[in-house]
Amino acid sequence: MVRLKTIDWVDGGVKIVDQTLLPLELVYERIDTVEQMYLAIKILKVRGAPAIGIAGAFGCYIAIRDYPETGSCNDLLELLVKNGDYLDSSRPTAVNLAWAVNRMKHKARDLAAAGKVADVKKGLLDEAVAILEEDRAMGRAIGEHGAKLLEGVDAILTHCNAGGLATAEYGTALAPVYVAAEQGKLFTVYSDETRPLLQGSRITAFELQKAGIPVVCICDNMAATVMAQGKVGAVIVGADRITANGDTANKIGTYGVALLARAHNIPFYVAAPSSTFDLTLATGKEIPIEERDETEITCGFGKRTAPVGVPVFNPAFDVTPAALITAFITENGIARPPFSESIRDLVG
Amino acid sequence: MVRLKTIDWVDGGVKIVDQTLLPLELVYERIDTVEQMYLAIKILKVRGAPAIGIAGAFGCYIAIRDYPETGSCNDLLELLVKNGDYLDSSRPTAVNLAWAVNRMKHKARDLAAAGKVADVKKGLLDEAVAILEEDRAMGRAIGEHGAKLLEGVDAILTHCNAGGLATAEYGTALAPVYVAAEQGKLFTVYSDETRPLLQGSRITAFELQKAGIPVVCICDNMAATVMAQGKVGAVIVGADRITANGDTANKIGTYGVALLARAHNIPFYVAAPSSTFDLTLATGKEIPIEERDETEITCGFGKRTAPVGVPVFNPAFDVTPAALITAFITENGIARPPFSESIRDLVG
Numbered sequence: 001m002v003r004l005k006t007i008d009w010v011d012g013g014v015k016i017v018d019q020t021l022l023p024l025e026l027v028y029e030r031i032d033t034v035e036q037m038y039l040a041i042k043i044l045k046v047r048g049a050p051a052i053g054i055a056g057a058f059g060c061y062i063a064i065r066d067y068p069e070t071g072s073c074n075d076l077l078e079l080l081v082k083n084g085d086y087l088d089s090s091r092p093t094a095v096n097l098a099w100a101v102n103r104m105k106h107k108a109r110d111l112a113a114a115g116k117v118a119d120v121k122k123g124l125l126d127e128a129v130a131i132l133e134e135d136r137a138m139g140r141a142i143g144e145h146g147a148k149l150l151e152g153v154d155a156i157l158t159h160c161n162a163g164g165l166a167t168a169e170y171g172t173a174l175a176p177v178y179v180a181a182e183q184g185k186l187f188t189v190y191s192d193e194t195r196p197l198l199q200g201s202r203i204t205a206f207e208l209q210k211a212g213i214p215v216v217c218i219c220d221n222m223a224a225t226v227m228a229q230g231k232v233g234a235v236i237v238g239a240d241r242i243t244a245n246g247d248t249a250n251k252i253g254t255y256g257v258a259l260l261a262r263a264h265n266i267p268f269y270v271a272a273p274s275s276t277f278d279l280t281l282a283t284g285k286e287i288p289i290e291e292r293d294e295t296e297i298t299c300g301f302g303k304r305t306a307p308v309g310v311p312v313f314n315p316a317f318d319v320t321p322a323a324l325i326t327a328f329i330t331e332n333g334i335a336r337p338p339f340s341e342s343i344r345d346l347v348g
Numbered sequence: 349m350v351r352l353k354t355i356d357w358v359d360g361g362v363k364i365v366d367q368t369l370l371p372l373e374l375v376y377e378r379i380d381t382v383e384q385m386y387l388a389i390k391i392l393k394v395r396g397a398p399a400i401g402i403a404g405a406f407g408c409y410i411a412i413r414d415y416p417e418t419g420s421c422n423d424l425l426e427l428l429v430k431n432g433d434y435l436d437s438s439r440p441t442a443v444n445l446a447w448a449v450n451r452m453k454h455k456a457r458d459l460a461a462a463g464k465v466a467d468v469k470k471g472l473l474d475e476a477v478a479i480l481e482e483d484r485a486m487g488r489a490i491g492e493h494g495a496k497l498l499e500g501v502d503a504i505l506t507h508c509n510a511g512g513l514a515t516a517e518y519g520t521a522l523a524p525v526y527v528a529a530e531q532g533k534l535f536t537v538y539s540d541e542t543r544p545l546l547q548g549s550r551i552t553a554f555e556l557q558k559a560g561i562p563v564v565c566i567c568d569n570m571a572a573t574v575m576a577q578g579k580v581g582a583v584i585v586g587a588d589r590i591t592a593n594g595d596t597a598n599k600i601g602t603y604g605v606a607l608l609a610r611a612h613n614i615p616f617y618v619a620a621p622s623s624t625f626d627l628t629l630a631t632g633k634e635i636p637i638e639e640r641d642e643t644e645i646t647c648g649f650g651k652r653t654a655p656v657g658v659p660v661f662n663p664a665f666d667v668t669p670a671a672l673i674t675a676f677i678t679e680n681g682i683a684r685p686p687f688s689e690s691i692r693d694l695v696g
Contacts, residue, residue: 023652159569193654201658217658218645218662219601221543252570255572256573297566304372305549306371308371310371310554313566
C-alpha cells in the first residue's frame, strides 16, 4: 500500500507532494530555502491545516540552519522571528501555521538561554521533526479508534479532503480507512467531489486510489441517492473547528450531508485531533463563516459556467449542529453524547 | 422584462436560442432545413423535453413544405414518415420528441384522406404551431396557479433548469416566477448549479438574469445553508416523470433537496404539465434510472478534475418519494396529498 508522505524531512531538506498538480501528476518537490517554503504554502502546493503547520516549522529551521556558529544567540533569535513572521504571512488565517511558528520561536528562546548557537539549531530541527511525528502519531491514533468504531461497516462516505494529504500522513477522516487497510480490511469510500474547489475528486480520490483503497467519485448532489441505495454504512468527515457543545464547522456541504445521513439513519462521525476543539466557544453560533470569491463558482476550472455579473453566495464552511453528530473520533478516543461532558473529559 | 423565446416560428422559419453557447453568448439561429433541425436537437442547441417536441414538430413541417402540390398525398406521407423517423433518431430517449413526431404523422394521415396536398401542408404547419401554443399556454397556466400558491413567499430555491429555455417560453418550475413578475412581484431565486452538467448556473441563472429577476448562484452543497439561514420560503423543481402515487423522477440532486427542505420545514413543490404524469406506473420503484458517462464528472469543466481510472457513480436522475412533496403545480391546478386521489382527479 502506497500511503503518500505529504511532507517529510529527507536528507537535510523538506520533501513535499506538489498538490497543485493533483490529480494529474504526482510530483515531489524538494524545498531548501525559506522563500521556496513561503511560496509552497502560499500557492497551496502544501495545504491542510496540520500539513501547513509542519511546513511552517521546517521553514523556520531552514531559515536559520546556515547561521554561523560564531554568531550570537540573540541575532539568531532575531533572524528566526523575522523569517517566522514572513512564513506566517503566507496564509494569515491558517491557525496551525501560526501555532507551529510560535512553538518554534518559544523553543528557540528556551534553548538560547544556554547561549550555544549549535544547540539552538539542533534543537529547532528536533522540534520541527517532533511536530511532524506528533501529527503522524495523532493520525494513527485517530485511525485506530476509528477502525474499531467502524467494525461491521463496509463502505463510508466522506466530504472534502481530511486525508493524508492534509496532514503528515494518515489524515483524520481517512485515518480509520488507512489503519483498517493495514489490518487487512478495505473499505469502499464514496468521495463527494466537494464543490467549488473539488478537494474530494482532486485529492481524496487521488490519495485513496494511490493507496489501493476502492474509491468512487460522486457529485455532492448524489450523496442522498448513495445513502438511499444502502451503499454506505457511515459518514466520516474532518473538522475545522468544534465548539464546547459539539457544533462543528467544516467544509461547506458538511451540514447537508449530516442531515441526509440522519434521514437515512446512517451514523455521522467527525474525526479530528484535540487541537481542533475550541472550548472557548460555547456553540457554533460563535463561529464566523468566511465567504470566498465568486469566481470559485462561476469560473471554477478554467471555463466560465455562469453568466457574467450574476450574484453568487459562496460560504467556505458551514456548521453542523451537535445533534446531528453520532460521535467524535479523536486521538484520545471516542466522544459520544452528551457532548458537553464527553468533549470536556476527552480533550478539555 | 425580456422573457426569452426558446423556439418560435418566424417569417417561415424556426428561430431558436443556441443553448450550447450559454451562458457566454445569446445567439439566435434560424433553421430552414430538416438536417439543421436534426443537428440542433442532437447537439443540444435546443434542449428540454417540451422544447424538443416543438422542434420535432416544426422539423416535420419543414421536411415536407417544398413538396410539389402536383404530387400525391401518399408520397407526401411517405416523405413525412421518413423525415419524422430521422428527426426522432436525434435523441432516441426523449419522450416528447417521439410524441410530437407521432402527432404530426397522425395529423397528416387524417388530412391526407381528403386528398389535397396543399391542405395537408397547411394543416401540418397549423399543428406544429398548435403544439407550440399549447406548450406556451401550459406554462402560463402553471405559472398562474403557482404564483397564487406562493403568495407570502419572497424567495425560492430551484434545482436544474425547468425554465423557459426547456419549453416554448414560461417553463414549469420557473413559470410562477415569470407570471409573478408580470404581476409586479419579483421573487429572488436561489439556483443550485446542478452538477454535473451545470444547467442551474449555465441556463437557469442566464434566463432569469435576462428577464431581470434576482437570481443567486450556489453550489448544490450550499442549499442546506441557504435554508438554515432562512433565505428561502419554498423550493420548486420540475419533473421528468411522476408516478400514480406522486413519486417524482427529476434531475439528480432533487431528492436531496427535498430531504433538506423537509428538515427545515420549507414547502417543496413540483411543477409539471399533466403529460409528465405516468399513471401506468404505481410507484417510483418502477422508474429506471439512467447512468451517464463518467467524464461528465471527471472532466466536467474542460479540465480533468479526478484521477484517471477512478470509478464514478453518475446517475442522471433520482426519485423523490411523494411523502416529501408538499404539492404538485399543474396546468389544471394544484394537487395536494393524498396524491393517489388528487393526481387521478387532476390529470387522470
